[in-house]
Amino acid sequence: MAVVAAGLLTSCGGGAASDDSGGSHGARTGTGTPSSSASPERVAPRTQLSVPSLYDTSRGWESDLPGTQIPLPHSGAVAVFREGGRNNGTFTVLDVTSGQSLWKTEVKGPGIVSAFSATVNGKDYLVAAASGAKGADVVSKGREVTTIDIFPARATGDNVAPAHHLELDGDGAVSDGGSGLLASFDEDVVMTVDPATGATKTYDLKKMKPPASECKLCFASTEAVAVTPRGPLLATNTQPRRHYWVPGVWSGGTLTTDSENKLFIAPVEDSLVAQWRDKGAPNDTWAVLDPATGKVRARVDCAPDQRVTADDSKGASLSADGRYLVRSHTAFDLDKGTGHCFEETDQDKPVHLTGVTDTGVAFGIGASTADQADPRVTIDLATGQVQLGDYVVAPFGDYSGYGLFWDDSTNTMVTYPHAK
Template identity: 40%
Template sequence: MRTTRWIACAAVVVALLAGCSDSGEDEENPGAKDGKRTGPSPSAEATPPGTQLEVPTLYDTGRGWESTEEGTQLPLPRTGAVAVYWERPGEGGPDEHGFTVLDAATGEKRWSSVPVSPLGSTNLPYIRATVDGKEYLAVWSSGTTDDDAVNRGREIVAIDIFPADSSGDGVQPVHVEVDGEGKVRDGGAGLLVESGDDTVVAVDPATGDTTEYGIDDQEPPADCPQCESSWEVRGLTANGLLMGTSIDIDYSGFWVPGGWTSADLRPKGVDPDGSPIAQVISDDLLVVDWGQERNTDAIVWSAVDSASGETLATVRCEGDTTPIDDHMSANGRYLVHGGRVFDLEEGTGVCYERTDSTNPVEFQLATDEGVVYGNAINSEGFSSSGRPVQLDMRTGKIQEFDDVNIDFPFGDTAGFGLFWDEASRTMVAYPHAS
């Protein structure tokens, strides 16, 4: 039986996470050792994947599937799938790109796209977007179209969008062309095409419909009529643009024109003259760093519904902020944000930041059950090392793994963890243990 160590709780800001135990063995999974499950044997019908990794005890390595599809693996948690973004040489032209999407529970191919080629260069960035609960895959490029020896053509931004729940081979994209030069990003409630001038174009990934917004036409917040001198687009909500200001004026809020402003959401105790920072997470979700709470050293963070301005969860964190890596559990309940994990159903959260007595944790992934994986970072001088840990949001206990080389999943959906084995260049999926 593997012994485990429980790490002292750091700035846990949630009543139901009632502290950490100082003892204990892995009572739920007897026989586990060094992160590998050695409990009940799989059924006789199950065929273990050939790739066997050292994984957390949540996963059963005696069952599952594996794939050697070449490309970049992109988990699609809401769809219960994983996409592989591939590239291959084109015949006498630019490289071709496309997606192959596998079922996360079986490894079987759900669909594959037609190949698409970029305009202007071989660069074809991909975007994963979630809008109205549906996931989309998109690629974009900018360049000249309809040009020949006589005609100069026109500068456009071309976007090819694939619904993640497609089926079959040779899936055709929703093709969108926006005039002019620009860049495309996931704005939240749609794709945003930004050209650096006084307009932005929102693209609905479901239909390809575009909406042009004049930045100068947006309504400033009531408490900052001069904001139009220095405003910028931060994202897109279901009710319009999310606006903010650059740093050269004395206003640091953000707002949805005609809707809510950051002043409406500010938690009690936060300095009203602070500089809140909003980050778009998905189509309807922001994370806001409100800055320091008055008369304390705590930093207040909130998860906010971007359409309504409703605060979904709040957490107070003491210590220095860790690097930020965002991840949502497939069911949308748990949000990982650097050293913070929000429980959007309970409206609470937990922090593991760097303090005088604790090392920070960089969380990477949350499962639907509230099991969260990450690394506690111990920095000494110019070097740092990570120790793998597991947080259970249901109990508030954080556990250090004995095996420092344990493999964490890069995705978890449909009851399966998705892992990558660099040595064999293989993607392997193990189901949650019974």
């Protein structure tokens, strides 16, 4: 595999955004239309949603730019990625406090372009990746390549160039691995990418066997499931609970007294969430791990739950300041090293957590009743107290003093500030 280019970030300045709403509504970004110059501190978005009382719906802004919304919590921004029809797409990045466009650029690839964000060491990056044939024509099939374009989340102007452009040999799949990007090319070869520098490192999984003391009978193939600061996190077989290790650094067997040493571990940004049960223990242990060392940062014991699936981290969320982490029915305070369980027990109904703010206010969905389906709740993580909420829509992001919401009925992103 070869990296063809890795360039420095360049950008050009852009002018102030113009008003498309006559100044009578909050800032609104439309298809191909810049943000309103109206101040979100003084006017209400025209779209009014039922949201938690933490937010002031009399102020804010909204955007109907088509595409996928990508929160950038450490950059005070939110990106909208619109996939194009000819192996291309467009990033538009908006300031979360005003809705004004910060920068915009088009990305192209040899195949369908996918986009996502990655956060490493407190810095956000936007990533566009694609795989396909390069140089194909009526005679030649060309060669299979994978391209990766990496942008710092905070830039200015139009036609912003990527900080790093990588062109790798082979048909690969690129994803956010936690502490870096993870590119998988076949069953045996993976590559890690540092989004800050564009540096790559290739690993041959056939040569990376688990510690013999933990996995004497492992015959299944090895898979890379995350990126840590000290190499890829590897696992055997395809089950949610399995053997995990970072070659030459740490392994999951040091976490539990169970001789089988089978755990569940999944990345949540640049942290790892883990579950295991010690030998003879009545409860499961849930924990947040330091990916560099495998040491426990926070933990809590919960009633046994056998419904863990391999993609169980998809609903997980980390507060913008990195203190609180929620995942399914668990919540952690990483500063205090503690956690709360909201799983179903003989006495309690389950609560599924969907997000959390820097102040430790978590949002979730409780068990349905005869009177109310999927009731919304809020949770004070300082006390673990659950309260029935009077809202319908929870934020998909909360940072810089604003909550980001999505309105399905109008395909509109709406942003409200915290109530003063």
